[in-house]
Amino acid sequence: MRDPFARHRLPLLWALLVALPPLVSCSPRHAAPLNVLLISLDTLRADHLGAWGHPGGISPYLDRLARRGAMFRSCIAQSASTLPSHRSMFQSRPASLTDDERPVLAELMRDAGWRTIALTGGGNISAELGFDRGFAEYEEDRAGLSWAVPRIASWWEEGNREPFFAFVPGAGTRELCRRLRGLEGDGDPPRLSPVERRRIRSLYAGGIRYTDAEVGRLLRVLEGEGFESRTLVIVVSDHGEELWDHGTVLHSHTVFQELVHVPLILRDPNDERGGALVAETVRNLDVAPTILEGVGLPVAGSFDGVSLVGRLRGEIGPSLPAVSEMGRRKAFVDGPWKLVLDGRAGSALYDLQNDPGETRDVAAEHPERVREFRTLLAGLGGIVRELSAEAPSPELTERLRALGYID
Numbered sequence: 501m502r503d504p505f506a507r508h509r510l511p512l513l514w515a516l517l518v519a520l521p522p523l524v525s526c527s528p529r530h531a532a533p534l535n536v537l538l539i540s541l542d543t544l545r546a547d548h549l550g551a552w553g554h555p556g557g558i559s560p561y562l563d564r565l566a567r568r569g570a571m572f573r574s575c576i577a578q579s580a581s582t583l584p585s586h587r588s589m590f591q592s593r594p595a596s597l598t599d600d601e602r603p604v605l606a607e608l609m610r611d612a613g614w615r616t617i618a619l620t621g622g623g624n625i626s627a628e629l630g631f632d633r634g635f636a637e638y639e640e641d642r643a644g645l646s647w648a649v650p651r652i653a654s655w656w657e658e659g660n661r662e663p664f665f666a667f668v669p670g671a672g673t674r675e676l677c678r679r680l681r682g683l684e685g686d687g688d689p690p691r692l693s694p695v696e697r698r699r700i701r702s703l704y705a706g707g708i709r710y711t712d713a714e715v716g717r718l719l720r721v722l723e724g725e726g727f728e729s730r731t732l733v734i735v736v737s738d739h740g741e742e743l744w745d746h747g748t749v750l751h752s753h754t755v756f757q758e759l760v761h762v763p764l765i766l767r768d769p770n771d772e773r774g775g776a777l778v779a780e781t782v783r784n785l786d787v788a789p790t791i792l793e794g795v796g797l798p799v800a801g802s803f804d805g806v807s808l809v810g811r812l813r814g815e816i817g818p819s820l821p822a823v824s825e826m827g828r829r830k831a832f833v834d835g836p837w838k839l840v841l842d843g844r845a846g847s848a849l850y851d852l853q854n855d856p857g858e859t860r861d862v863a864a865e866h867p868e869r870v871r872e873f874r875t876l877l878a879g880l881g882g883i884v885r886e887l888s889a890e891a892p893s894p895e896l897t898e899r900l901r902a903l904g905y906i907d
């Protein structure tokens with residue numbers, strides 16, 4: 501089997517060069533190791549943020565962070581579901597090639613001396629599913645960010661200072677999913693009127709507005725504690741949400757762009773230029789190696805991703821080949837080209853540059869490319885599944901009601 505990532509692995513000489521202590525940790529201004537704040541926002545499609553061109557003005561804090569930090573315009577998630585996507589991110593492996601034996605990001609950080617804490621909403625990011633691995637402190641609360649933001653402030657006040665690695669996932673946009681499951685039985689795509697569809701879209705926008713405000717609050721707490729100039733901040737999402745782009749709604753069912761194109765923002769406190777815009781394709785599985793190199797730690801041999809630290813400093817690199825998996829469906833993105841294998845239904849090739857909505861299958865015009873991509877995907881075997889629907893959070897429901905998105 502051919503390794504889908506092999507041709508993008510670094511040659512030996514280059515690997516030796518990047519193995520030298522990275523600039524980030526050696527900066528004279530910051531002799532101490534950097535802190536890391538990893539914010540993973542559930543169910544957030546990239547094209548719904550202002551920084552990615554959405555006109556709604558629903559993400560002012562994330563847009564500001566994207567202006568001040570590096571914005572990766574084309575980041576692909578390895579799955580369209582919470583559990584496999586987060587496993588993939590922490591193990592830096594394609595979703596169907598993760599397992600419980602591989603090291604995860606938090607273990608490497610903890611073993612190197614970072615104080616590790618995770619404040620999750622439970623559900624598909626729970627201790628039961630192994631997400632407590634590597635965290636010296638792991639807490640769950642269904643209230644999500646509205647609980648996690650004050651909780652991390654008190655954790656710092658309790659004397660847990662630096663260097664820290666804090667993982668704070670937020671799930672505000674998942675409310676849509678919960679509400680829909682209440683509208684219709686599981687399984688069938690909901691049959692909703694245009695008015696109901698508008699309402700669902702508005703509910704999704706409300707979830708983003710809520711989540712954005714909580715991220716703003718979290719960043720203010722970070723600043724208030726005096727950590728801003730010594731903390732690497734990463735905002736990423738595990739997958740997007742379909743809003744009738746391909747005929748239905750919710751996630752965990754296909755690998756089209758509305759589900760796998762996610763935002764990625766990285767703010768390096770040592771970057772004085774700010775605002776780097778990276779157009780080339782990168783992957784969620786590159787987040788863990790980027791964090792490790794960013795704080796001056798070696799990248800684990802089992803990681804498939806590559807560090808994006810060079811791109812933060814303006815180095816130009818190639819688009820990285822990205823794989824997404826959901827159920828039996830698989831997608832392979834290479835530059836502007838995307839092959840979708842749809843279980844038994846066959847395959848389709850899309851030209852993302854000229855057809856970003858994936859409406860026209862051009863496989864017949866490019867048979868060699870289809871063959872090549874099929875071969876690259878053949879090494880990925882497993883069926884990637886989500887486990888459970890989430891229970892609603894009373895705090896979020898209350899906030900959405902106050903904003904007028906629900907009755």
Ligand SMILES: [Zn+2]
Nearest residue numbers: 542543582738
């Ligand atoms: Zn999710």
